[in-house]
Amino acid sequence: MTDAAIDISAGAFSPGTSDAEIEAAAAKAARHRRRTVIFWRVAILIAFLGLWEIAARQAWIDPFFYAMPSAIAQRLYEWTTEGTSEGPLWYHLYVTMEESVIGFVTGSVAGIIIGVALGRNRMAADIFSIYIKVINSVPRVVLAPIFIMILGLGLASKVALAFVMVFFVVFHNAFQGVREADRAMIANARILGASNWQLTRSVIVPSAMSWIFASLHVSFGFAIIGAIVGEFVGSRYGIGLLINIAKGSFDAAGMYAAIVIVMVVALGAEYLMTMVEDRLAKWRPQPLHETQ
Amino acid sequence: MAIEKNAPAIELINVSRRFLSPTGKSLTALRDFTMTVERGEFVAVVGPTGCGKSTTLNLVTGLASPSAGEVRVMGAPVTGIDPRIGFVFQSDALFPWRTVIENVMAGPLFRGRAKSDATAAARDWLARVGLSRFEQHYPHQLSGGMRKRVALAQTFINGPEILLMDEPFSALDVQTRVLMHEELLRLWSEAKASVVFVTHDLEEAIALADKVYVLTAGPATVKSVYTIDLPRPRVVADIRYEQSFINYSRTIWADLKEEVETSYARAAA
Numbered sequence: 001m002t003d004a005a006i007d008i009s010a011g012a013f014s015p016g017t018s019d020a021e022i023e024a025a026a027a028k029a030a031r032h033r034r035r036t037v038i039f040w041r042v043a044i045l046i047a048f049l050g051l052w053e054i055a056a057r058q059a060w061i062d063p064f065f066y067a068m069p070s071a072i073a074q075r076l077y078e079w080t081t082e083g084t085s086e087g088p089l090w091y092h093l094y095v096t097m098e099e100s101v102i103g104f105v106t107g108s109v110a111g112i113i114i115g116v117a118l119g120r121n122r123m124a125a126d127i128f129s130i131y132i133k134v135i136n137s138v139p140r141v142v143l144a145p146i147f148i149m150i151l152g153l154g155l156a157s158k159v160a161l162a163f164v165m166v167f168f169v170v171f172h173n174a175f176q177g178v179r180e181a182d183r184a185m186i187a188n189a190r191i192l193g194a195s196n197w198q199l200t201r202s203v204i205v206p207s208a209m210s211w212i213f214a215s216l217h218v219s220f221g222f223a224i225i226g227a228i229v230g231e232f233v234g235s236r237y238g239i240g241l242l243i244n245i246a247k248g249s250f251d252a253a254g255m256y257a258a259i260v261i262v263m264v265v266a267l268g269a270e271y272l273m274t275m276v277e278d279r280l281a282k283w284r285p286q287p288l289h290e291t292q
Numbered sequence: 293m294a295i296e297k298n299a300p301a302i303e304l305i306n307v308s309r310r311f312l313s314p315t316g317k318s319l320t321a322l323r324d325f326t327m328t329v330e331r332g333e334f335v336a337v338v339g340p341t342g343c344g345k346s347t348t349l350n351l352v353t354g355l356a357s358p359s360a361g362e363v364r365v366m367g368a369p370v371t372g373i374d375p376r377i378g379f380v381f382q383s384d385a386l387f388p389w390r391t392v393i394e395n396v397m398a399g400p401l402f403r404g405r406a407k408s409d410a411t412a413a414a415r416d417w418l419a420r421v422g423l424s425r426f427e428q429h430y431p432h433q434l435s436g437g438m439r440k441r442v443a444l445a446q447t448f449i450n451g452p453e454i455l456l457m458d459e460p461f462s463a464l465d466v467q468t469r470v471l472m473h474e475e476l477l478r479l480w481s482e483a484k485a486s487v488v489f490v491t492h493d494l495e496e497a498i499a500l501a502d503k504v505y506v507l508t509a510g511p512a513t514v515k516s517v518y519t520i521d522l523p524r525p526r527v528v529a530d531i532r533y534e535q536s537f538i539n540y541s542r543t544i545w546a547d548l549k550e551e552v553e554t555s556y557a558r559a560a561a
Contacts, residue, residue, distance in 0.1 A: 187353075187381070188386075189387075191353055193373075193399055198402050282430075283388055285432040
């Protein structure tokens with residue numbers, strides 16, 4: 001992942017060093033660098049968790065509020081093996097993921113379609129921009145009670161909340177991406193014979209794709225926020241509900257355990273997204289490693 | 293619509309083109325501009341930077357329409373984008389997310405040709421510009437000269453009867469540029485298209501063209517027209533050392549210089 005150019009310090013090679021030797025040295029330096037990065041990453045994590053554990057055990061911080069890593073691990077173990085007080089953990093996770101994924105997919109598809117459509121039509125963009133600004137200024141979480149009132153405690157209200165969280169982010173980037181599309185490239189496509197629809201599909205959308213992907217990265221996180229906030233406000237299942245119940249019973253370890261689960265899921269989604277993007281964006285230049 | 297069989301490829305008759313600046317002021321890019329390009333003729337347009345050279349090309353494509361006057365292509369007024377026109381841009385207008393062959397295929401596919409047909413045609417054109425080995429490369433993996441050759445193949449595959457070129461080689465280094473001139477003249481002599489080649493490089497204009505139009509500092513109008521009577525086929529790398537070439541160069545430069553100085557003085561003021 002870390003593709004920083006590898007800098008081999010000047011003067012390290014005597015004249016007459018062969019290319020193979022330089023390459024071998026560069027590969028060795030790269031391995032060393034990677035190992036150092038991983039070492040420090042792990043070391044910092046261990047130090048952080050260790051300090052937390054010790055601080056809680058020594059009562060420097062109150063374990064009642066801050067829990068401790070071992071208690072959180074214990075709670076995660078219980079949840080995965082015996083299930084939560086509200087039923088199996090997997091079901092709660094499934095419900096939250098279902099809400100997030102549906103909200104994410106519908107929100108980003110709608111965001112892309114409307115973003116591209118308004119990006120292509122200046123008149124419509126000028127007319128609707130004021131409304132989009134107004135709606136966008138509403139903090140999304142205040143919509144949670146309204147959605148729950150209208151759509152009930154089930155799936156629909158959380159999907160709706162995840163949808164509005166995702167939609168505006170993706171919409172803005174799609175819109176901007178379309179506006180930034182290269183003029184010469186558009187003119188080229190039109191002269192080569194592209195119809196309006198062909199132009200949109202094979203020039204405008206691909207060139208907006210890097211903008212759109214940048215928004216998809218953050219917006220899956222937003223979809224999870226939407227789903228969990230919805231579950232806080234009112235639900236029968238979901239990770240948000242687990243956090244809410246843990247809060248009600250002053251179960252700090254339970255709250256942190258739920259956070260860990262959400263973290264893992266969000267990281268997994270991020271990883272998946274990067275993989276998809278790398279596949280789609282194989283036309284982009286790779287950074288070169290410089291040697292001296 | 294009565295289309296004359298032997299009408300010139302391109303006619304611009306007393307054309308003016310005004311722009312509105314973002315602040316709402318009206319700017320004139322072209323004024324009483326008249327130019328005729330015969331079929332199969334290679335015309336070069338030179339003029340000071342920013343005088344409105346590119347505007348003339350946009351009027352012919354139909355991407356822009358004149359504020360006054362008339363633009364005719366093959367004897368008929370321009371109403372939209374004409375499929376008989378090809379355009380090579382100054383900047384890199386290739387689609388970076390498509391491979392070389394997909395870029396070349398773009399035109400035929402946009403125009404509704406079958407995929408197998410388009411692939412075969414694209415292979416043929418890539419062979420003609422010497423890029424067969426780079427079919428599956430992406431534009432960023434090629435050098436500037438190779439990208440230009442892809443752009444030429446992308447344009448020529450549509451079999452344009454009119455070829456418009458907007459300073460196509462200005463971003464290339466001098467050696468590559470000479471190679472591209474040879475390449476262009478070869479493709480042009482095979483395709484028998486009419487060409488309008490906009491450039492700020494006078495030597496390039498003389499080496500390539502049958503006729504050189506010198507434009508005035510903006511708003512642009514035609515200052516003078518020179519017929520370049522150098523024999524074809526020309527070897528661009530050598531032609532610049534011939535006495536007649538040097539004579540043309542000296543005469544036209546004396547003419548162009550005044551306009552460049554006017555334009556420069558205006559920019560400095």
